[in-house]
Amino acid sequence: QVQLVQSGAEVKNPGASVKVSCKASGYTFTNYEINWVRQATGQGLEWMGWMSPSTGNTGYAQKFEGRVTMTRDTSISVAYMELSRLTSEDTAVYYCTRGLMATDWGQGTLVTVS
Amino acid sequence: EVVLTQSPDFQSVTPKEKVTITCRASQSIGSTLHWYQQKPNQSPRLLIKYASQSFSGVPSRFSGSGSGTDFTLTINSLEVEDAATYYCHQSSNLPRTFGQGTKVEIK
Numbered sequence: 035q036v037q038l039v040q041s042g043a044e045v046k047n048p049g050a051s052v053k054v055s056c057k058a059s060g061y062t063f064t065n066y067e068i069n070w071v072r073q074a075t076g077q078g079l080e081w082m083g084w085m086s087p088s089t090g091n092t093g094y095a096q097k098f099e100g101r102v103t104m105t106r107d108t109s110i111s112v113a114y115m116e117l118s119r120l121t122s123e124d125t126a127v128y129y130c131t132r133g134l135m136a137t138d139w140g141q142g143t144l145v146t147v148s
Numbered sequence: 149e150v151v152l153t154q155s156p157d158f159q160s161v162t163p164k165e166k167v168t169i170t171c172r173a174s175q176s177i178g179s180t181l182h183w184y185q186q187k188p189n190q191s192p193r194l195l196i197k198y199a200s201q202s203f204s205g206v207p208s209r210f211s212g213s214g215s216g217t218d219f220t221l222t223i224n225s226l227e228v229e230d231a232a233t234y235y236c237h238q239s240s241n242l243p244r245t246f247g248q249g250t251k252v253e254i255k
Contacts, residue, residue: 078248081244081245139193
């Protein structure tokens, strides 16, 4: 079955960077785009950007342009999302999702900036 | 950017009642509108894709309709396990966007 398994919780200082991984299994990694979505505590879902695992092409929400980088390692079917210059406003659960319709979601990674 | 506006923000409903949630897009997005359910401390789950297509394994009481700018998620005969927050999401245009969510509470 399809699984997206994300890396564990992180605590970062303001100004630091965080890199979250998303390990895909149960399907051909390069056939489906990966999107990243975040959710602050008690808040709604916020789309951050997408990446094509086959080409490496990316597209980011304007809010995160210049601060976010989405990459992948096709040899191990892992997608990464790195967010730099963290502030307290970046404290949230970060999700990776599979495909245009987000048919599958990772379990989420809590990033705390404090 | 396509803004998705859901209504209502909150709904308190008794079991077996029918629930209707609407999602209005700020511009036409065809049928590229999807619905998700999120329970507390869980990842969201896809319910309906492309406005009206039920996703695999989703109970038949969930249905979707609409196209263009106006969309509806309907839960027929609400069950206790349906208490959750529901989100619409468009994949028509970049940036992709979500509605603000509708919380459904069981009375």
